[in-house]
Structures are given as C-alpha cells and as structure tokens.
Amino acid sequence: MDDGKPTEPRAKWWSRPTAGPATTDEAPEPAPAQSAGSADAPVSAEAPTVSVPPATPGAPEAHDAPEAPAVLDAPHDAPGEAPAPQPLHEPDPYGTPPYGGPGPWAPAPPVQRPTPAHGTPVPPPYAGTNGAGISVAPPPAPQDPHPPAPQWQSYDPWGAPRQPLVTQPGPPLPDGRRKNRRGAMLVGALILALVAGGIGGGIGAYIERNGGLTSVELPQDERDGGGRAPDSVAGIAASALPSVVTLHVTGATESGTGTGFVLDDRGHILTNNHVVAPAGSSGEITVTFSGGETATAEVVGKDSGYDLAVVKVSGVSGLKPLPLGNSDNVQVGDPVVAIGAPFDLSNTVTSGIISAKDRPITAGGEKGDGSDVSYVNALQTDAPINPGNSGGPLVDTDAHVIGINSAIRAADSGSAGEGGQAGSIGLGFAIPINQGKLVAEQLINTGKATHPVIGVTLDMKYTGDGAKVGGSTRGSSPVTAGGPADKAGIEADDVITEVDGKRVHSGEELIVKIRSHRPGDDLELTVTRGGKDLSITLTLGSATGT
Template sequence: MQRPVTTPAHGTQLPQTVAAGGYGTAAPPLPYGEQPLPAELPVPPQPYPQGGNGTDGGGFVPLPAVVGADAPLPPERPVPHHEASGEHGHLVPAHPGGAWQQYDPWSPPGRHGLAVPPPVRRARRGPLVVGAVLLALLAGGVGGTVGVYVERHGGPGDIILPQDDEAPRPRDPHSVAGIAQTALPGVVTLHVRGNAEQGTGTGFVLDTQGHILTNNHVVEPAGDGGEISVTFSGGQTAKARVVGRDSGYDLAVVQVDGVSGLHPLTLGNSDAVRVGDPVVAIGAPYDLANTVTAGIISAKQRPITAGGEKGDGSDVSYVDALQTDAPINPGNSGGPLVDGRARVIGINSAIRAADGSTPDGTTQGGSIGLGFAIPINQAKRVAEELINTGRATHPVIGVTLEMEYPGDGARVSGLAKDGRNPVTPGGPGAKAGIKGGDVITRLDGAPVHGGEELIVKIRSHRPGDTLTLTLRRGGKDRTVRLTLGSSGTG
C-alpha cells in the first residue's frame, strides 16, 4: 500500500513580479534656469495596474507592499494665486487608467507633458506551465516510490522487531516433524456416503496395488450401494471399493484403482512396543485432514469393546488395545499410530469420552488423553485375510460364556442355550477338558477378570496358536492347554 504524498493543489506557484514603470516615473531633469513651481503638486493615490496576472489559477498575483504604496504623502501647502493661475505652468491631469506624474519645472518646453509608461511585459506562461506539470509528475513518482519503500521497510521512526532469519533446516528423522514428513504421504482421508448416513475417517496405504487399511465402522455407512471417496495428502482424490471388512476386529480394506505414486507405510512390530515409547497419531479429526498429534504409549493390552448398536452382538469388536495419550478425536478412526521411526504400530480406533463411554468414532466427544489403537500385529493378519479371501477368521476356544457373571474371571455357561451345548463338542475347549460352570482365571499366566477380557485376549492370537488356561472348578484350580480353532471350524 502506498502512502499519499502531499503535492501542490493547483500546480507550482509562479514567482510574483512587479512590472517596471507602473507607478509614475519621474521625467528627466530640465535644463538649468527654468523656474520651478513654488511647491510640489499633490500626488494622489496610485492604483495597482489592472491586468497581467501571470497565474494559472485565473486570479491575480498579489503584488508585494513595496514601491511606497503605503508610504505617507508629503504635506500639501497652499499654492499662491499667481502660481495657480498657470503663469509659469499648469496642473497635469492624470492619464485615465494610467499613473500619476509630477510636473518638473526644469524640463524643457514641450517635454513636461504626459509621461508614457513603458509597456508591461506579460509573463511567459508556456514554459512555466510545462515545468509545473513535470515537477508535479516527478513529485508524484518520487512520492510513490518513497511510499512503497516505507510500506515495505518502515519509515525512519518505525519500530522494527528483531527476527531470526535462519534458513529452513532439515528436521531430525526421529523428531515429530521428521516422522510426520515421512508418514503423511501415505495417509488418506475417507469420505463415506450411504443411503441414510455419511461420515469421515482416515486410512493408510498398505501397498502399491492401492490397498488401504481403515476401521470397519468408517466404511460401514456405505453399505452395498454407497460411495467411498479417498483423498490423498497431496489433494488427489479417487473412488474406492470395499475389498473386505470385519466387525469383530473393526477393520476393513478398501482399494483404489489407477492411482500412481502411492506411498505405502512401513509396518512395525506392536509386540516390541514398551510403555513410555513416543508415538505420533495422524488423521482427519473433524475432517481436518493431515492433522498430526504426538504422545506416548501409556498402557498395553487394554481390553476394549466397541460397537454393539445392533443389539445382537454381531457388530461388537474386541480389541486388546494399545493405549496412548496422543490426542485422538472423531475422524482419526482408521488412521495410523506410528513409532519414532514412522513405522505403523497401531490403528487408531476408539477414545474414552469424558462421560465414561467409549465411542466408536461416530460420536462427537473430544479427546481427554485416553485413545486406543488396534495393535498392528493383529491388524496385519486380518488385513492379509481380507485381501486374499475377502473375510477374516476369528480364533475360538469353542465355549459359551456367561457375560453377566459378577465374580472374578470368565465363567463357562452351565446350561445350554437355544438347545446348544455350552461346550462345543469336538471343539478346542472340549478337547482340553473344559466343562460348563468352569471359571477361567488366567490365560498364559495373565489374570482374566471377565468374559469380555477373555475374548479380547483370545482375539489377539491367531487360529492354531497354543494357549495355557487356568481353570477353577469346585474351589480348586487346574491348568489345561488348548490349540485355538477358527470361527469356521470350531
């Protein structure tokens, strides 16, 4: 912004001049011997010459108060009758429109008539007008230049605050900035639209074939005829289709086609994570894409259940979660939780809300520093199954639990429900000798406090894994070993 520079309002004012000879020039002295008049004739006031203004503004140039315009006139004295009779001279009337002139008795005959003033020279306005215009243009140009300089650099009296002009430097790859720089190109924002609802979530690229991992509850609103749009960190968008999803793990894989330059994220080892390790969460909380927050792993193996809106338990997910204090909010769901080397160690899935509930990402509760992520070791297996077969398998022990059991541990139902045996015949539990009414108190030496916790711990394994269970039956403990089956076989 330029500051205005004051310039003359009507151009440059020309200098004031006085025309020569305009106030009654005295006649040259007369030869010696002529008789002067007894006294000087009175000199009436002399008017300013009219005309010759010499200005560009249409008015007159005021003349300076010089040339005796305000000086007092000499006192008059009586003129003798013989002098006034014209014997030796006569009064010379003023020339109309001209200046007054005094009679000189020493002037020769015939030369004491009217004095003709020299012609008044008019000022040459042409060069002065051009000069005024050029001067105004020059002043405007200089003023504009000065205004721009002052606007950008400040005037001599402006306060300039000190600022470090250090050039941008590379960030440590293990700093939050370095981690974000590495991971952001592989993180995407998902916009899902279905017949009845819509939502926003996060995902990340698994491979160069366009597979993207996210939460099941993020893509579930699309249903069978919905639409999923993927926006990459650089702003590119693409349509995506569901490859497979599983509500029990709250995981889903979608795929984009025809997109080049994909940046798959490196998967880490969630079993190697320790409490206190620094982590970074990346996602689109409240649809604010490419948001980066940082924290630590504040706990491991947190038994978290989410979902359950259907009421039949088919949409309940059981997660043996990583807990973090990195801020996670609705919209972060499905995004990566990465370690200090930008490797994915978890999938952000749930938060503990201030009212004590555990939303699945569809509520609007904000972060209170209790976020939960699905361990990547579990998610990797599920993602591979979804990509390869379109469905995921669940490890099972082949028993039905009493979820309302108030005591410590997970109790196997004592009575059959819906005509089914609480211990599946031929299943992993039956082979291990588990019976109805048994209470499972430990799994691989870790305490079990309820039915949901037992399911969560079992889901953290894969079918075929061997576990050691501690049972309490009739007030006595016993230990059994079993091999996990899958939801398709047991």
C-alpha cells in the same frame, strides 16, 4: 451652570463671607472708592486684602446678615490713585469667621478630566474664582506640534450632544474592479484547495500501499533450518505423511470422515470398519492423499469383530507404502506419533507415548445384537486422538506402524467408541499392528477374516472375577460339541481365571485375549470348578467373521 464662562468675580461657597452692617455705636470707616478705570484694569495675581471689622459681643451671627460684596484693592501701579489703606492686623490665613461661620475649608481639588485621544482639542479649564472669590484666568494651553484634523476642531466632549462626526471616505472603487478582485480570490482559493487535496490524496494512497513513508525490516534468524533428526517428531512426520490418506465416505443415509494408510504399491489401504460402514453396498468412498490428489476407492473386505477394513484405489501411481512394525516389541513409555484428519483436518500430527499394553476394550454395539461389537487387545496412548483419526497409523520413532488408531475414552459419556464425536482426554486406543497385519492379509486374500474361537458361550452378566461359562439348559449346552473347549474338557458353569498365566477378570477380557491369537494356537487356561483350580490346555479353532 456657567462653567468656563464667568462674567464677573463671584465668591464660591467656601470663600470667606464679608461682614454685614456694623451693630456698634461707631460707624465703620468707609472704604475708598475705586476709580472708573479700575474695573478694566487687569486682575492682580496676588490675593487681595479684605478688611473685616472686629466682632462685637452680642452682635448677631454673621450668616444672618446679608453679604456685602468684597472690596478689591486696585493695583498699586495704577497711575493717579492713592495707595489703599492697610488693615490694622495681619489677615487670618484660615479665614476663620468670628461667630460659628463655615470652617476653614480646604480648596477643592482640581477637576480630573478624562484624557482625550491624541489630536483631540480639549476645552479650556474652568475659569472661576479662587478660594477668596477672586477670578483666576486659566493657564495658557500648550501648543500641539501636530494639530488635529479639521473634523476634530469642533469636538467638545463636555458640550451638548451634537450630530455624529462623519469622516470623508475615499473615492469608491469602480464596480468592475471589485468584481474582478473577488473573482480572482475565489479562483485562487479553489486552485489552492484542489492542489492541496491532490497532494494529500497522493500521500495517503502511497502510505496505504507501502505501509508508511519508510519501510520497516525486522531482524530474523538467517540460518538455514536444515534437516531434522529422523527420530524426531518432525522427521517421523516427514517420513510418514506421504503414506497417509483421508477418506470421505458418503452413503444413502449417513456419511463420515476417517483416515487410512497405504499398505502396498497396488493401492491397498488399511482403515477401520466403522469408517467405511456408512457407504454400505452402494455408497462412495473418496481418498485424498497428503499432496492433495484424490481417487475413488472400493471396499476389498471388512470385519466388524476386529473393526478393520481394506479399500483399494485404482489408476494411482507413485504410492508410498508405510512400513509395518512389530507391536509385540513395544514397551510402555515408548514415544509414538499419531497421524490423521481429526474433524476433517487432514495431515494432523500429534505425539505422545505408549501408556499401557494389552488394554482390553470393546467398541461399537450400535446395532444392539452384538454383531457390530469389536474386541480389541489395544495399545493405550496419550497422543491426542479425535474423531477423524480413526484408521490412521500410530508410528514409532522409526516411522513404522505399530497400531491402528480406533477408539478413545470420552469424558462426557464414558464410551470407548469414537462415534460420539467427543474430544480427546489423553485416553486413545490402537489395534496392535500384529493383529491388523493378519486381518489385512486375510481380507486382501479372501475378502473375509477368520477369528480364533474356543467353542463356548459365556455368561456376560456374571459379575464375579473371571469369565464364566454359561449354565446348561434342557436341550442345549453352553459348550459346543466337538469344539476346542469340549475337547479340552471345559464344562458348563466353569470359571476361566487365567490365560497363559495372565489374569482374566471378565468375559470381554477373555474374548480380547483369544482374538489376539491365531487359529491353531495352544492356550494354557486356569479354570475354577467346585472351588478347585484346574489347568487345561486348549487349541484354538476358527470361525469366519462378518
């Protein structure tokens, strides 16, 4: 392909073909010869006129004859030449051949070349022929006001591949300057990192110490809390807590924790017998006061039947005794406060009411011989009492002691004792302080307590209503000879149903009611014998407790 380099006019494939030799009898009129100088004359811009003889019927098709070169008209202004002959008819604008030649093809669209980059020289357009086979000169190239650089002058995007263009780089920098510049950049980066790290660390430390860049102050009631009413729980606790102590008992085989309260300024402290029992005869008892002071205590006296004990601390001053109230004046529903060390949590305060009075309970019995069983005509309360509260005070609204917390009813085992380490279910029992006062006075004065007795042996297996006196056997009697019952006329197999007009339902309940009195008190008993009810007056005797 010689695209862009034509040497002579050539007819394209869509140009109108020239007629072949004539097949008719008449010879075609020869065309006048061109002068020698016409070949060098410039080509006219106008389309030349081509003479085509008329088609002869029966003549072979035009495409079977060899093509003859088209005759170009010389320019009209050439000097010394005759005017060219004109055709007898107007030229066919479509150039339609007479016998099935190529159709009236439209000129091909101009070649779309890619737009080169700015400043890139573009090769001249294709200088070929037009549709009539006439050579057409390319239009003049526009002048670029900004001539390209010399390295782009020989660039031809349509030409054969050549060697890649090589741009001339600038003069290289000296090695010293490169190294200095790189080193300066590294030093600057390190300095920036150190400064940023120091600033960030300082800000983080400040925020951690101060909780933020700004301090937050929440609104709060600035009013003075003031005092509390003396009969409120807070007022009662403030008054009673300085008199309450925590006992830590350590023995040879066991240990325990309980509570007590100060009876007088000589250092006597009242608590439960089962609290100090683990110490035995050689154990140690440590008393901790509400302020944290500690002292060693020794046992003054104890009684298992009442489940009460008195210990004494020495060398302690500033003791504050807790006032004692009157448990006979307590009414069901009265508010009460319990203070103690449940599970060794000292100075714990709970509150509730008196749920019931004269509730007969028994506690202990771990030895199995009955010697450690206590019988209590107790006050029942719903103030939470837990293991560790034993021996602590149950106080009224005047902060006066009305009971000694001793037992709870446990839901898991049903036991009334506190040794099972069960939690409170709202059934707590306290020894009335009137009974506790009598026993404490006896223990402080004599070291032992006396129990009121009637002088009979009861049948504890009796399931009927009331307390039944045991039956007679050969050589023994359930009624102690010369005792209070013998003197009052009570016999074997009698059933005691009332004491001072109050119904008795079991032997334990009879013992509890008797223990709530002092020796020498007179009791009115109702006894059933042989289906008949008898009224008997009995004077209580005494016995030394253990």
